[in-house]
Amino acid sequence: MGVKIFADSASDMPLSFFQENQVKLIPLRVYIDETEYEDLQTINPKQVFKEIRAGKMPKTSQPTPQAFQEVFTELAKSNQSGIYIAFSSALSGTYQTAVMVHEQVKEEYPNLDLTIIDTKCASVGFGLVVKSAAEMAANGASKEEIIEDIHFRSQHMEHLFTVEDLDYLAKGGRLSKASAFLGGLLNIKPLLHVEEGKLIPIEKIRGKKKLLKRILDVMEERGIDLEHQVVGISHGDDEEAALEMKAMIEERFGTKDFYINIIGSAVGSHAGPGTLALFFLNAKK
Numbered sequence: 001m002g003v004k005i006f007a008d009s010a011s012d013m014p015l016s017f018f019q020e021n022q023v024k025l026i027p028l029r030v031y032i033d034e035t036e037y038e039d040l041q042t043i044n045p046k047q048v049f050k051e052i053r054a055g056k057m058p059k060t061s062q063p064t065p066q067a068f069q070e071v072f073t074e075l076a077k078s079n080q081s082g083i084y085i086a087f088s089s090a091l092s093g094t095y096q097t098a099v100m101v102h103e104q105v106k107e108e109y110p111n112l113d114l115t116i117i118d119t120k121c122a123s124v125g126f127g128l129v130v131k132s133a134a135e136m137a138a139n140g141a142s143k144e145e146i147i148e149d150i151h152f153r154s155q156h157m158e159h160l161f162t163v164e165d166l167d168y169l170a171k172g173g174r175l176s177k178a179s180a181f182l183g184g185l186l187n188i189k190p191l192l193h194v195e196e197g198k199l200i201p202i203e204k205i206r207g208k209k210k211l212l213k214r215i216l217d218v219m220e221e222r223g224i225d226l227e228h229q230v231v232g233i234s235h236g237d238d239e240e241a242a243l244e245m246k247a248m249i250e251e252r253f254g255t256k257d258f259y260i261n262i263i264g265s266a267v268g269s270h271a272g273p274g275t276l277a278l279f280f281l282n283a284k285k
Contacts, residue, residue, distance in 0.1 A: 001078075001079075001080050001081075002080075002137050002138070002140060003080070003081045003082065003083060003137045003141070003142075003143045003146055004022075004024065004075060004078075004080050004081065004082040004083075004137075005021075005022075005023045005024070005082070005083055005085065005130065005133050005134050005137050005146075006023070006024040006026060006071060006075075006082060006083065006084040006085065007023055007024070007025065007026070007084070007085045007086075007126075007130040008025070008026040008027070008028060008063060008086060008087050008094055009025060009026070009027045009028050009039035009040045009264055009265070009266055010028055010039075010087035010088075010091075010092065010094070010122060010123070010126060010264065010266050010267055011085070011087070011123075011124075011126040011127040011129075011130045011264075012123040012124050012126070012127050012234050012261055012262075012263055012264040012267055013124075013127040013130060013131070013261065014040075014261060015040050015041070017127075017131070017134075018040075021131075021134040021135075021138065022134075022137075022138075023130060023134050024071055025040060025041075026063045026067055026068065026071065026084075026094075026098075027039040027040055027041050027063060027067070028060055028061070028062055028063055028087075028092070028094065028265075028266035029060060029061045029062070029063070029064075029266075030043055030048060030058050030059070030060050030265045030266055030269055031058060031059040031060070031061070032048075032051050032056055032058045033056070037265070039060075039264055039265045039266045040264065040265065043265050044265065045237065045262045045263060045264055045265050045268050046237060046262070047265070048265045048268050048269055049236060049237040049268060049272075049273045052268075052269070052272055052273055053273055058265075058269035059269070060266045060269050060270065062092050062093045062094040062097055063094060063097070065097055065100070065101050068097060068098050068101040068102075069101050069104070069105060072101060072102060072105040072112065072114060073105055073108075073109065075112065075113075075114060076105060076106075076108075076109035076111060076112040076114075077109070079111065079113075080113070081113045081114075081143045082113065082114045082115070083114070083115050083116075083117065083133065083143065083146060083147060083150065084098055084102075084114060084115070084116045084117070085117055085119055085126075085129060085130050085133060085150060086098055086116060086117060086118050086119060087119070087121075087122060087126060088118065088119060088120045088121055088122050088126070088194070088197035088198075089118045089120070089197060090120065090196060090197030090198040091122055091197065091198070091199070095116065095118045098116050099116055102114055102116055113143075115143070115147060117147070117150050117151070117154070118154075118197070119150070119154040119157075120154060120155075120194070120196060120197030121154055121157050121159070121194070121197070122159065122194060122197075122199075122267060123159070123161075123234045123263055123264070123267050123277055123279070124232035124233065124234040124259060124260075124261055124277065124279050125157045125158075125159045125194070125232060125277075125279035126157075127232065127234075127259070127261070128153065128157065128230060128232045128259060128279055129150055129153045129154055129157065131230075131259070132149055132150075132153055133146050133149060133150050136149055152283075152285060153281065156281045156282050156283040157279060157280075157281060157282075158193070158219075158222050158223065158278075158279065158280050158281070158282050159193055159194035159277065159278075159279055160191065160192075160193050160215050160218055160219065160277070160278045160279075161191075161192055161193070161271075161275060161276060161277035161278065162189050162190060162191055162192065162211055162215070162275070162276050162277075163190060163192070163236075163271055163272060163274065163275045164236070164272055164273060164274030164275065165272055165274075166190055166201075187206055187207055188204050188205070188206050189204065189205050189206070189207070189208065189211040190203075190204055190205075191203050191204070191205060191211065191214060191215065191218070193218075202218075212244070212245060212248060215245075215278060216248060216249065216252055219249070219253075219278065219280060220252075220253070222280075222282045223253075223280045223281070223282060224281065224282055224283055224284055225284055226249075226253040226254075226255050226280060227253055227254040227255055227256070228256075229255070229257070229280060229281050230257045230258070230259055231249060231255050231257070231258050231259070231278070231279065231280045232258070232259045232260075232277075232278070232279035232280070233245055233246060233258060233259070233260045233261075233276075233277065233278055233279070234260070234261055234262065234263045234275075234276075234277045234279075235260075235262060235263060235275065235276050235277070236262075236263050236268055236271055236272060236273045236274050236275035236276070237262060237263075237268075237273050237274075238273070238274055238276065239260075239262070241274075241276050242260050242276065243260075245276060245278065246258050246260065249278075263275055263277070
């Protein structure tokens with residue numbers, strides 16, 4: 001009996017990843033015109049981006065306490081060890097709800113062996129943390145080894161990204177220190193990163209070419225051994241931009257291993273179409 005890995009849908013991994021790696025998916029919820037959907041299960045990102053382009057503003061909410069209760073109770077009954085890897089607590093109440101439900105389930109099932117970790121990560125940056133943990137669990141690593149790996153990757157995962165329109169993030173209340181960045185001139189692109197789990201704008205750059213070059217410059221300043229790590233790229237329904245960035249990274253750093261995926265429905269509802277995000281480690285184990 002290995003360690004059971006749980007993760008929520010803000011990790012922006014495809015449904016096939018959860019199924020093939022025996023990772024238990026806990027979906028966030030997306031609302032369009034008052035209809036509730038479960039991220040990855042009853043709605044896909046392309047639908048969400050299509051609705052946003054048509055002028056809709058999807059809303060999101062964390063998983064229900066019942067969803068956590070169900071999977072945590074199941075874990076307790078199975079007598080297995082588990083780790084729930086959670087979306088940044090600075091961007092969602094998902095982690096806090098999981099902790100609360102964990103305590104409730106533990107009252108009824110004192111044998112529940114579950115560790116909950118706040119990654120302070122988002123999208124494929126968070127997904128790469130989950131991917132590594134799932135691989136370790138499949139290879140029979142101990143719970144302690146997997147937890148150590150999760151903490152290391154979470155603490156050292158860089159998130160660099162740009163969005164087509166900052167209004168989506170601002171309206172959703174997901175942006176810190178944003179006022180100076182809102183309402184920019186045409187063709188001015190924001191560069192943002194994640195700090196202590198929060199989305200923070202770093203600078204504004206005019207023109208896409210300059211922006212991509214700047215992202216790579218920051219990657220060079222912060223990254224370590226970029227040639228030999230998995231670099232994550234996620235995109236707001238613009239695979240062409242993701243592949244362009246991949247080619248630039250390959251050429252500049254010799255990186256061979258990439259993980260590219262569309263941004264999920266929950267994260268995408270706030271980031272909007274045309275978002276481009278890059279994830280890599282800034283330290284070696």
